[in-house]
Amino acid sequence: MFKFSPAFEAPTGSPIRELFKYLSQPGMISFAGGYPASDLFDREGLEAAAARASQQTALCLQYGPTDGLAILKDQLAQLMSRRGTPCTPQELLVTTGSQQGFDLLLRVLVAPGDTVLVEQPAYPATLQALKLQQADVVTVPVDHDGLDVAALAALLEAGTLSQTPKLLYTVPTFANPTGATLSLERRLALLKLAAQHRFLIVEDDPYGDLRFSGTALPSLLALSAQVPGSRDWVVHFSSLSKIVAPGLRVGWTIAHAEILRRCVVAKQTVDLCSSPWTQAIAADYLASGALERHLPKIVDAYAVKCRALCDALDTQLAGAIAFHRPAGGMFVWARLNGGENAADYLHACIERNVMFVPGVAFYKDNTDTAALRLSFAAPGVDDIETGVQRMKQALERA
Ligand code: PMP
Numbered sequence: 001m002f003k004f005s006p007a008f009e010a011p012t013g014s015p016i017r018e019l020f021k022y023l024s025q026p027g028m029i030s031f032a033g034g035y036p037a038s039d040l041f042d043r044e045g046l047e048a049a050a051a052r053a054s055q056q057t058a059l060c061l062q063y064g065p066t067d068g069l070a071i072l073k074d075q076l077a078q079l080m081s082r083r084g085t086p087c088t089p090q091e092l093l094v095t096t097g098s099q100q101g102f103d104l105l106l107r108v109l110v111a112p113g114d115t116v117l118v119e120q121p122a123y124p125a126t127l128q129a130l131k132l133q134q135a136d137v138v139t140v141p142v143d144h145d146g147l148d149v150a151a152l153a154a155l156l157e158a159g160t161l162s163q164t165p166k167l168l169y170t171v172p173t174f175a176n177p178t179g180a181t182l183s184l185e186r187r188l189a190l191l192k193l194a195a196q197h198r199f200l201i202v203e204d205d206p207y208g209d210l211r212f213s214g215t216a217l218p219s220l221l222a223l224s225a226q227v228p229g230s231r232d233w234v235v236h237f238s239s240l241s242k243i244v245a246p247g248l249r250v251g252w253t254i255a256h257a258e259i260l261r262r263c264v265v266a267k268q269t270v271d272l273c274s275s276p277w278t279q280a281i282a283a284d285y286l287a288s289g290a291l292e293r294h295l296p297k298i299v300d301a302y303a304v305k306c307r308a309l310c311d312a313l314d315t316q317l318a319g320a321i322a323f324h325r326p327a328g329g330m331f332v333w334a335r336l337n338g339g340e341n342a343a344d345y346l347h348a349c350i351e352r353n354v355m356f357v358p359g360v361a362f363y364k365d366n367t368d369t370a371a372l373r374l375s376f377a378a379p380g381v382d383d384i385e386t387g388v389q390r391m392k393q394a395l396e397r398a
Contacts, residue, residue: 054277331374
């Protein structure tokens with residue numbers, strides 16, 4: 001009856017959000033969503049920040065600047081410096097979650113048919129956004145050290161791409177879904193390729209602060225200072241969702257001024273500005289030093305949960321499942337050794353009140369049927385152990 005725009009004629013929703021309906025099943029233990037643990041939110045710190053921020057009525061209740069409240073931009077620039085990726089507040093755009101940052105970037109950069117490179121497996125909302133933008137998505141494989149930069153170099157040099165890619169999307173630190181982290185050597189090689197072939201690297205970094213073992217690596221944006229000609233070719237996204245609370249919907253984009261200026265124009269028609277109320281709360285929260293006080297508690301708790309999940313998989317599902325222990329983040333990427341189909345296995349698991357995301361959700365062409373993503377962030381340690389026992393029972397009867 002209606003004449004929809006081509007991208008929305010037969011849209012498919014997020015495969016992960018499709019699973020939400022099972023969350024309300026009584027007793028369900030979910031390894032599915034990338035949700036932070038609700039009991040680890042800094043309720044006290046956020047309540048205090050909200051109470052103080054609410055005093056500034058005009059700031060909180062009025063429309064704000066499209067690029068973000070100045071007090072928040074200052075705090076985010078300071079946070080980036082503490083992370084070893086200094087930037088000025090002017091280089092930074094506040095967005096309604098980093099998800100919006102990617103959407104704005106696509107609007108200003110990618111026309112239908114443009115080539116875009118994506119690591120595979122990839123964060124599904126990225127694949128979905130690219131599909132809606134009608135981009136020509138070309139995938140690059142990943143391994144335990146993150147994006148396979150040698151495969152990318154081979155692809156760029158083979159001359160088989162119909163055009164120079166507009167951008168390459170990657171989550172280089174504790175990736176969603178693989179948990180992998182791009183090695184330093186590969187980071188430098190990737191920056192060189194971007195400068196040489198003139199494509200943008202989109203560095204999505206919501207998980208970098210959640211490191212529980214090993215030493216931190218510099219972001220691609222920070223490293224770009226060492227690789228001549230590469231700085232302009234890096235766009236960096238980050239977010240308070242995984243380290244403070246996703247309900248704030250505070251993300252940010254750091255990019256070349258020419259890109260950022262256009263993203264601001266695009267944002268004007270999307271939401272005029274991100275909520276000044278939650279921006280003011282976030283600014284106060286960061287200025288109070290609460291993040292530095294609270295973050296170690298989150299990281300320690302995730303370290304314990306990650307160990308609990310990996311130990312349980314090792315003992316309960318030894319031989320049946322293969323995986324790598326991540327050094328941070330929220331995810332374990334696993335593979336069924338017996339060639340079982342993870343989507344069928346999920347149904348058997350849902351019957352036993354445990355769920356995960358089948359790996360196909362992270363592939364452009366749904367090719368990898370044996371993989372699955374498990375998030376250890378939300379459930380408690382006891383539930384993690386019970387959940388893996390249920391997975392074992394489901395596999396035995398599959
Ligand atoms: N990028 C990645 C890799 C993510 O996993 C997520 C959230 N799951 C986002 C972006 C979006 O985060 P935000 O809440 O900041 O929009």
